[in-house]
Every structure is written in structure tokens, then in C-alpha cells.
Amino acid sequence: MTAKRNTAVALIRETAPFAIRAERASDVVAREALLDACFGDNRHTRTCQRLRDGRAPAEGLSLAAVRQDGRLVGTVRLWHVSAGGRSALMLGPLAVDGDCRGLGVGAALMARALTVAKTRGHGAVILLGDAPYYARYGFSATKTGELLLPGAFERERLLGLELVEGALDSAWGMIVPTGAPLKTRASRARSRKAPLAVPHAA
Template sequence: MYQVHQEGSEDRWEVEALYDLCFAPGREALSSYRLRDDAAPIAQLCLVARDSDAILAGAIRFWPIAVGDHKALLLGPIAVHPTRQGEGLGGILIRESLGAARALGWQRVVLVGDEPYYGKFGFEVLEGLEMPPPTNPQRVLGLALVPDAWRDVRGVVRSGSA
């Protein structure tokens, strides 16, 4: 049983340690981090999951980005502690945060990841988006939170503001 709640300032260092554990301390050198450099995460969508002993088991963050005149969310990073993987916690964090994003009026989400995993949540490979290099275009995935939200959205992905 997990309690999922919005990430607070008291969670920050534990969340950063979890991301370092799951992705290695050099994770911030990844190209998708260039989109996070000058933006604050969307606090209402950044969630943590703690077990019954209040131990951090997982975390997810979202960032504002833009493609042309279109606002979007960048999902990531998402991490589940290695001892808790395979329990469905990543799916819980994704579904809860996407539901919250819809409720807040966001229309589209993009991430860089594996389609076989994220496809279970409706993400598909996006054509025509230019992520910071080097990003494999086959790993650029999108989800429309409202019908046709990605229709005719093309161009350079850049950091945005909420």
C-alpha cells in the first residue's frame, strides 16, 4: 500500500537521491535535461509515493515545454526504487499525474522513453518534433490529453513556462 501525494520541499533531497540511484548521477547530462534548465517543475503534477513506513518508493515530475505556440508537458523523470519495481507503482504515478494534468487543463504530454512501456498508457511515437540533440526520434513519445491535441504540432521543442 502506497500513499501518493504532491512532492513537497521536504521530499526534494530524497527524490534527487532516488533519481541518482535509478539513473546515475550523470543523468543531468542527458539531452532532455536541457529543457529543464531554465524552468521550474509543475508542482501540482510532481508526485511521490511512500510506503506504510513513509519510505520513498517512487517519484514523478513534469516540466513546462513548448512546441511553436503550443504548450505541453515534459514527463520525467519517473523513478521507482529498485526494490519496489514490478509492483505497478510506476503505472500508479503515471495514471494519477496524467489525471491531474487533464484536470488542470493541459492538452499534451511528451517524453523520451521506451514505447513498449509507455504505450500501455497511450503514448505513441511523435513525428515532427525536434528535441535537443542527441535524442533518438523513435524514443520521442506523446500523449494527447484531449482529442487531436498533437495534430499539426511540429517544430523545435523548447523550455516553456507554466
Template sequence: MTLHTSDDTEIASLIKVRLETSDDEADIEALAAAAFGPGRFSRAAFRLREGVASDPKLSFIAKLDDRLAGSVKLTPCLIGGKKALVLGPLVVDPDFRKLGIGRELMNRSLFEARRQGHSLAVLVGDYAYYGPFGFDRVAPGQITFPGPADPLRILACELAPGVLDGYRGQAERDFG
């Protein structure tokens, strides 16, 4: 089912973005399973988030009426012993793509992370997509992820100016 019309702006204006709640978790998991399949469990970023709760003050969903349109999570991690955030997954229902939902979710989560005083967000992803949000490639070897991760896809976003140089080492789970 495709919800696109000749006026996608009209549909986009009906989409509401809010903090996720525990009631949303089953729908978020179903959307992630449909979008990424079982292979998501072996990805480096998933392994970094595994067993660690995302930050409920930084994780958002987008809904149209009662239907989940998208989700983004920020989860605490440690890089060389210093606190940081790992972004992901960012997932948008295929029926809602090209409406700016991913962009709105990204902007909202990063704005809140800055506002709440966080320093750095990292992810493994496509620079062409995440670059406009302030993510840049990390120098090879500066930050590593558990499991296989293409060094050219390890990206970081400084949430406070000039902090990236102070981060070096393995990204690890932060159980708080």
C-alpha cells in the same frame, strides 16, 4: 534490501501517493541519482527540464512509511511555441519495482494533467512501457528535443483529443 513478499499486494496497499512538496526534493534527487547516475544530465529530456520547475500540481511521489518509493514529474515546455508538458523523470526505487508504483504515478499525473486542461505530454522513452498510458510515437521530425534523442523514442500523449497534429517543432524550456 528487497521488500517483496509472497503477497506483494499487501505491500502495494500500504504505499501512499501524494503531490510532492519542496521537502521531498532531496530524497527525489537522491533516488534519481541512484537510478540514472550522472549520465542523466546529458539526456535530451533532462536538458529540456533543466532550470525549469516541475508543476507542483502535477508531480507526485509514492511513499511507504517514511521511505520514498517513487516519483514522477510533469514540467511545462513549449513545442513550436505551444504549451505542452514533458513527463519525467519517472523513477521507482528498485526495492519497490513490480508493485505497480510506476503505473499509479503515471495514471495519477496524467489524470490530473487532463483534469487541469493541459493538451499534450511528451517524453523520450520506451514505447512498450509508455504506450499503455496513451503515449504514441511521434512522426519523425514532428517534435524534436534539444540534444541527441532517438526519433523513435520521442513519444506524445494527447491529453485532449486530436491535438497532436497541431504540435510541430523543437521542444523548448518554458520559463512561464
């Protein structure tokens, strides 16, 4: 029985020479370089970027895939949105280093992201992507036909996945960001320097 367990662990290590963990501040430079390599210099002008600009990702849902040497080889983030009045998460970007494709990095990131999202009580995830690829994770256009994005997009690429049955029922209208504003260095510095409020007598 013990030998059987050891064999299974060895096989997992052999087929998945990477680990999925929470994104760290030290990952930022490598993450940005990976996204540039995967999506090009114009990635900041894409439609879904409008839902991310100036917003913080959903708590616990910024994930990184790293090799044993510590090199970042994959990334995914999810963001709070309102999908036509329905609370949801927007997934993206999902990126994998070209040298590591075929190792299951993308699948592992997706599996962890969806598991964490469900554990944290989120009801639905939406993304803009290739329908045949994301169908394996349960995404479809079944309940996104009446939703819109703030910019040009291909209708068949707007996909949704319900983590809670009925979470996207009657979803209609514009998808808008609802995440917390991103704290910049300047805003953090201002908050540190701000004087303490003195209560006024009534």
C-alpha cells in the same frame, strides 16, 4: 454489501503498500538520491534535462510515492513546454526504487499524473522513453515525428499522448521549455530585500 466493500479495501492495501501524494520540500534529498540510483551520475547531462534546468515543474504535477513508513520510493514530474508551437507538458523523470518494482508504483504515478494534468486542462504530454512500456498508457510516436529535442535523441523514443483530441496536430519544430524560472534561495533573498517601488509623478 458492507463486507464486500471492506474486502476490496483490504485487497487494495495488500497489493499497493504505498501512497501517491504531492511532492514536499522534505522529499528533495531522497528524491535526488533515487534519481541518482536510477539514472546514474550523468543524468544532468541528458537531453531532456535541458528542458528542466532552471525551470519550475508544472503546478500540482510533482508527485511522490511513499511507503507506509514514509520512505520515498517513486517520483515523477511534468514540465511546461512548447512542442513546435503547441502547448504541452514534458513528463520526466519517472523513477521507482529498485526494491519496489513490480508493486505498481510506476503505473500509479503515471495514472495520477495524467489524471491531474487532464483535470488542470492540459492538452498533451510528451516524453522520451521506451515505446512498448509507455504504449500501455496511450503514448505513441504518431504525432511526434516532426518534433525535435535540444540534443541527441532516439527518434522512436519521442512519444506523445493527447489529453485533448487534436492537441498535437501539426506539431512541428523544436521542443522548448516555457515553465516559470526556478526561484533559487539567492533570488528569494534578493526579492525579500528589494525596496518597495515608489511611483513617480507623471
